[in-house]
Amino acid sequence: AIQMTQSPSSLTASVGDRVTISCRASQGIRKDLGWYQQKPGKAPKLLIYAASTLQSGVPSRFSGSGSGTDFSLTISSLQPEDFATYYCLQDYDYPLTFGQGTKVEI
């Protein structure tokens, strides 16, 4: 199975900060990667798919980049509602696999 390694596992930031989360695949996955946000007690929410395509309705402060094995999610100016846990998901080969998550805290 393809392993997805996210870093950091957690980070502390302030409103207005620029935040970047990384995800590395154990083998090349083209651009078959999605990013998800999960708040406590809620289902995950799709932010980015195909590594860099913004899901409809998601604020433009979220962006994704990368291809092959290295990917990143950037929040250009952190807002109070962005404090959550973020996951990457590779959709290149079965079994699909998530990263372990990055918790963004104040």
Next chain:
Amino acid sequence: EVQVVQSGAEVKKPGESLKISCKGSGYNFANYFIAWVRQMPGKGLEWMGVVFPGDSDTTYSPSFRGQVTISADKSINTAYLQWSSLKASDSGMYYCARRGGAASGDFDYWGQGTLVTVSS
């Protein structure tokens, strides 16, 4: 409007069977994969498997193959996750999610989750 709605919370005893459901509406249910994702308390997301309702073709994660059964009934727009003999370690939150048309990491609609508690 696309919606994915899961069945309610369950409390079961070890050894009991269970089948939880995920109903899609507002789109052609047969044409979109449905995945199941587990989240243990305080832990991350685990992809369990996927079903294509159009032909009921199913793929499992090796971690869950043989432990659960994933199925779908396109006539009633519903996917299922079932256990034949629950264990305490099956306790957790289970989500279903629709895989979007790009099939590139785009699970775009998620159910609200079904909490399964297995305890004697």
